[in-house]
Amino acid sequence: MALNIVVCIKPVPDPQYYDKVSIDPETKRIIREGIPTIINPVDKNGIEAALQLRKLYGGKVTVVTMAPPNAVENLREALAMGADEAILLSDREFGGADTLATSYTLAKGIEKLANFDIVFCGVESADGATAQVSSQLGEWLGIPHLWNVFEIEAEDERNLKVKTKVENGSMDWEIKLPCLLGVAREVNKPRFISAMGIIKAKKKPISIWGRDDLTLEDERIGLTGSPTKAGEIFEPDLKRKGEILKGSLEEVVDVLTSKVRAAGINITEGKGIGSEEVSEDE
Amino acid sequence: MNKIWVFAEQVECSLDRVVLELLTKAKELAREMAGETEIAAVLLGCNVESLVESLGKYGADKVYLAESEELKLYNPSIYAPIITELVKEEDPDIFLFGATAIGSELCPTIAAQLKTGVAAHCIDMNINKDGKLVATVPSFGGKIVGEILCPDTRPQMASVKPGIFIQGEEEEREPLVEKVEVNINTENLPLKAISLNKKEIKGVPLDKAEIVFCGGFGLGNKENWEKLERLAGLFGGAVACTRPVVDEGWAPGEHLMIGTSGKSVRPKVYIGFGISGATHHVCGIKDSGLIISVNNDEKAAIFEISDIGIVEDLNKVLDQLLLKFS
Ligand SMILES: Cc1cc2nc3c(=O)[nH]c(=O)nc-3n(C[C@H](O)[C@H](O)[C@H](O)COP(=O)(O)OP(=O)(O)OC[C@H]3O[C@@H](n4cnc5c(N)ncnc54)[C@H](O)[C@@H]3O)c2cc1C
Ligand SMILES: Nc1ncnc2c1ncn2[C@@H]1O[C@H](COP(=O)(O)O)[C@@H](O)[C@H]1O
Numbered sequence: 168m169a170l171n172i173v174v175c176i177k178p179v180p181d182p183q184y185y186d187k188v189s190i191d192p193e194t195k196r197i198i199r200e201g202i203p204t205i206i207n208p209v210d211k212n213g214i215e216a217a218l219q220l221r222k223l224y225g226g227k228v229t230v231v232t233m234a235p236p237n238a239v240e241n242l243r244e245a246l247a248m249g250a251d252e253a254i255l256l257s258d259r260e261f262g263g264a265d266t267l268a269t270s271y272t273l274a275k276g277i278e279k280l281a282n283f284d285i286v287f288c289g290v291e292s293a294d295g296a297t298a299q300v301s302s303q304l305g306e307w308l309g310i311p312h313l314w315n316v317f318e319i320e321a322e323d324e325r326n327l328k329v330k331t332k333v334e335n336g337s338m339d340w341e342i343k344l345p346c347l348l349g350v351a352r353e354v355n356k357p358r359f360i361s362a363m364g365i366i367k368a369k370k371k372p373i374s375i376w377g378r379d380d381l382t383l384e385d386e387r388i389g390l391t392g393s394p395t396k397a398g399e400i401f402e403p404d405l406k407r408k409g410e411i412l413k414g415s416l417e418e419v420v421d422v423l424t425s426k427v428r429a430a431g432i433n434i435t436e437g438k439g440i441g442s443e444e445v446s447e448d449e
Numbered sequence: 450m451n452k453i454w455v456f457a458e459q460v461e462c463s464l465d466r467v468v469l470e471l472l473t474k475a476k477e478l479a480r481e482m483a484g485e486t487e488i489a490a491v492l493l494g495c496n497v498e499s500l501v502e503s504l505g506k507y508g509a510d511k512v513y514l515a516e517s518e519e520l521k522l523y524n525p526s527i528y529a530p531i532i533t534e535l536v537k538e539e540d541p542d543i544f545l546f547g548a549t550a551i552g553s554e555l556c557p558t559i560a561a562q563l564k565t566g567v568a569a570h571c572i573d574m575n576i577n578k579d580g581k582l583v584a585t586v587p588s589f590g591g592k593i594v595g596e597i598l599c600p601d602t603r604p605q606m607a608s609v610k611p612g613i614f615i616q617g618e619e620e621e622r623e624p625l626v627e628k629v630e631v632n633i634n635t636e637n638l639p640l641k642a643i644s645l646n647k648k649e650i651k652g653v654p655l656d657k658a659e660i661v662f663c664g665g666f667g668l669g670n671k672e673n674w675e676k677l678e679r680l681a682g683l684f685g686g687a688v689a690c691t692r693p694v695v696d697e698g699w700a701p702g703e704h705l706m707i708g709t710s711g712k713s714v715r716p717k718v719y720i721g722f723g724i725s726g727a728t729h730h731v732c733g734i735k736d737s738g739l740i741i742s743v744n745n746d747e748k749a750a751i752f753e754i755s756d757i758g759i760v761e762d763l764n765k766v767l768d769q770l771l772l773k774f775s
Contacts (some may be wrong), residue, residue, distance in 0.1 A: 185590040186750065197593060243498055266569075268560060273577035295588055297569035298548075299557035302525070311526055311640035314554040333550040334648040335704055340520070341637035345509065349554075393564030395710060398583060398596030405735050405754045411747075412759050419759055419768045423720075423741060426757060427684075429720045430739040432660050432683055442658050 168324050170226035170344075172217040172251065173277050173286045175304065178234050178241040182293040192300060197400065206241050209289035211248070211357035212350050218249045219355065226326045229280060233261055238443040239373055242269045246368035247360045252278070258377035263390030268300040271392060273300070274307035275383045276376060284324075286347040290315055301349030305313050311342055313348035397446050410421050451486040452541040453478055454604070457504055457512070458551055460523070460645065462497050464504075466611055466656065467547030471725070472508035473617035474574060474609070475545065481576035487634040490624075491535065493528055495521035498626075501505050504600070505624035506616065513539075515629035522642040525558050527633055533562040541604045543582050548608035556608045566599035570709075572613055582607065590709050591732025603723060612713040613658055648702070652678070655705060658687030660718040661737070663679030663707060665730075666693035667723015667744065667763055674699040676767045677722065683774045689714065691730050708732040722763040758775060 180188070187197050216227045230245040232238050233256040256276045264272065265335070277283055286308065288301035289321035293404040298314070305312025318330035329340045331352060343350075378388065386392060412419045429435065453475045458465040461714040472488065479486035490509040492500060494516060501512045509628065515531055536544065536559070546556035548570050560567045568584030575583045584597045599605040649705065662681045664674055674694065677724040681688045689707045700706070707714055708730040719737040723744060724730060731754055734740060742755040743763050752758040759766060 180589075182590060182729070184594045187463065187590045188592045188618065194759065197589075206459055214571060228614075265566060266557065267564065270561065277467075290712070292768040293590070296590075298553050299560075299567060299569055302554050302557045303561040308617065311638075312558075313525070313640070315550050331550070332703070333523075333645070334460070335650055336645065338645050339643040346639065368648045382565070394564070394599050394602040394619075395568065396598050396600055398598055400593055400595040402592065402595055403732075403735075405731060407740060407754055409752050409755055410757050411752070414567060416765055416769050417759065421755070421767065422771060423759065423770075426739065426741070427660065427718050430688075432684065432718055 168224065168312065170284045170324060171280070172220055172226060172228045172281055173280065173283050174213045174214065174217045174228060174230045174245070175228050175273055175286065175288045175300070176232050176241065176245055177207040177289075177292045178232065178238045179206065179207045179292055181205045182208070183375065184234060185230055187241035190358050190400055195400065201257045204237070204241065206244060207289055207292045207350050209242075209291065212352055213289050214245055214248050214250060215355045215357040216348070218358070220285065223321055229254060231273060231276055232256065233264070233269060233276070242373050243368050244360065245416050246371040246373075247364040248358060249364060252371060252373075253281055253373040255365075255373060255375045256381075257393045260378045261390050263393060264388065264418055265393035265395045266297050267394055268388055268392035270300045270303035270307050271387045272381075272383070273304050275381045277308065279376070279381060286310075288347065288349045290349050290351050295379070303428045305347040307348065310325045310345045312347040312349070313340060313342060315351050317350065317351045317353040317356065339445070379402055451479070451482050451484060452539065452543075453486060454488060454489050454491055454541040454544045455509070455543070456546045456552060457490040457492040458547050458628060459492065459494050459497055459500055460551075461647075462494065462500065463527050465547055465549055466501055466616065467552070467609065469503070469507045469551060469616045470611065470614040471545045471547065472504065472553040473607060474614045475543075476508045476577055476617065478543065478574060480580070482720050483580055487511060489541070491532060492519045493531065501626055504552050505622045506619040508622070509624045509654075510622070511625045511627060511715040513627050513629050514569045515631050519633065519635045520631065522645055523644040524638075524640060525554055526638050526640045527635060528555055530559045530572070530633060531629065531631060533559050535561060536604060537644065544604040544606045546608045548610040552608055556606060561605060563602075563604070564604060565602040565604060565734065566597075566609060568597035568599070569608050571607045574607060574609075587709065589734060590727070592649060592728045598747045601653065610713055612715065648704070650704065652681065653685065653687040655687045655689055655712055655714060658716050660684050660686035661714055661716045661720070662686055663689040663691070663721045663724065663734070664694050664721060665721060665724030666697075668694060668699060669723070671699045673764065673767060676771060680767070680770055680774070686716075691724055691727075709733065719753075721751060722767065725749050726754060
């Protein structure tokens with residue numbers, strides 16, 4: 168039996184440039200000019216996981232995004248990686264959505280695709296990084312879901328064995344399809360795009376669906392459908408005095424040591440003390 | 450009466466530290482709210498009643514206790530509906546979760562079931578003059594922070610990473626225990642938790658260390674990471690790292706990573722070796738007492754957010770420190 172696989176990808180400003188993001192003092196809006204928009208890095212792990220499942224059982228991989236119209240470029244890249252079809256959910260009315268409204272809209276888009284067996288998300292987006300859309304989409308779709316997945320093993324095309332990361336360890340799960348998995352970076356290594364992939368991608372279909380193409384409740388989308396509202400934004404000032412130590416290596420390390428001592432760390436030269444002694448000193 | 454709830458996350462009958470941090474914060478929020486406020490902890494598990502005492506000591510007036518064999522291992526398909534039902538019955542104003550692996554899944558899941566809002570990964574929380582929760586959350590790797598409100602739906606939910614708030618003092622308080630009935634048919638659930646596999650963590654735990662030796666990509670190899678471990682041993686401190694060091698396999702695992710996707714620390718002293726100062730990392734160390742950085746690039750951004758900088762090859766500094774203290 169062939170699988171219908173869906174991957175949710177989000178276009179985000181390239182995280183390598185986040186040091187350059189700032190707030191316009193006048194308009195109070197975030198300035199991100201000149202920062203390229205890329206596929207959210209971990210969402211490529213989602214695409215890779217989908218392609219690997221398709222290889223095992225056959226079927227179709229559809230990438231879905233809710234984004235402004237220029238996200239077509241990011242979808243094209245996903246198609247070049249090997250996805251078969253792309254859906255862009257785009258409408259002014261979708262704007263200003265928080266995670267609940269975003270996941271609702273994504274769910275309505277996915278439900279319109281006749282049927283689906285498995286949905287992949289990334290664990291979190293680089294810009295907003297709420298790490299919530301994955302689990303919330305699972306809820307809207309009414310299917311079992313897991314987040315922080317770093318290993319997927321298919322028992323057969325209806326049953327998966329999955330591992331998730333938890334604090335200081337991991338958990339093992341069995342999950343039946345249809346289901347949703349939010350994957351972590353460790354799950355696989357996304358493939359590179361080949362020249363052939365780029366050529367093939369040009370012919371693959373990208374559908375653009377707006378509000379009127381979906382069956383949805385207006386009060387659940389966009390700003391209206393978002394229970395959270397944004398207040399003020401700030402750029403935290405983390406600057407410290409940044410005193411640069413000058414002198415020979417020995418001198419510099421001596422000053423460093425005395426500063427560490429002055430900050431309340433108890434150390435003895437030439438006879439390092441262990442952690443037990445430190446805790447006794449407290 | 451106002452109600453603030455905290456999810457009392459436990460694994461193998463041990464509370465996550467973030468629970469006590471959240472209870473402490475809940476007490477602060479209660480003081481900012483007009484009128485009487487009850488703080489309650491929501492505890493699910495199997496044979497976990499012994500945890501009620503510490504929940505009380507750190508601020509819980511009440512503990513909702515759901516116990517059953519089915520709750521022994523965490524499972525969102527079982528935990529979420531129980532908690533969602535409880536919220537619907539009791540109608541709390543605020544509900545706080547740790548942004549741990551478990552909390553980061555459970556919190557948005559419950560929020561979706563209740564169709565309410567969550568402020569994710571808060572770094573601050575206040576009550577405004579209208580009595581509403583104002584949460585501050587980071588975006589763009591911490592470069593920008595913004596306020597999030599949830600004005601109309603209840604509860605106002607929020608998640609907070611461990612180490613963001615400080616655990617307060619214990620007080621004598623005997624919380625009221627309210628048993629929650631568990632009648633979920635787990636027989637045919639499509640999602641089954643099979644096992645929990647804990648990793649042994651050696652050395653001083655990162656969140657307890659007074660001095661942290663943090664290695665960046667500039668370390669260049671695993672030998673330098675081992676030197677860092679030796680230094681930490683000599684100083685009674687802990688080792689930590691940035692993301693590339695995990696990716697390269699020099700550090701033993703992600704539990705030592707500091708930053709937006711890792712831990713937040715506040716040691717008395719943080720010393721970083723070969724770290725450039727990306728916002729993703731820096732926002733996890735900003736509350737440290739003294740920040741010292743070693744980097745051979747005098748233009749490295751890390752120097753701006755450091756108290757003390759050393760422009761030098763880290764190989765030399767590591768060897769000199771080891772020479773001096775071994
Ligand atoms: C969504 C997302 C989440 C992320 N989350 C995290 C996170 O939680 N934590 C985290 O750390 N990162 C995170 N990152 C990665 C982060 O953006 C940076 O890439 C990372 O922090 C850089 O690590 P670094 O400073 O060790 O390495 P680099 O940026 O490569 O810096 C290495 C530094 O070492 C110096 N150096 C080189 N050789 C020497 C030498 N011999 N002596 C002295 N100095 C030397 C160089 O001058 C340079 O400044 C995240 C990224 C994304 C996209
Ligand atoms: N607008 C969107 N369109 C498609 N997928 C999204 C969108 N927003 C979030 N996602 C998915 O949800 C994951 C978690 O995102 P977030 O909750 O924003 O941190 C991402 O890795 C994506 O897989």
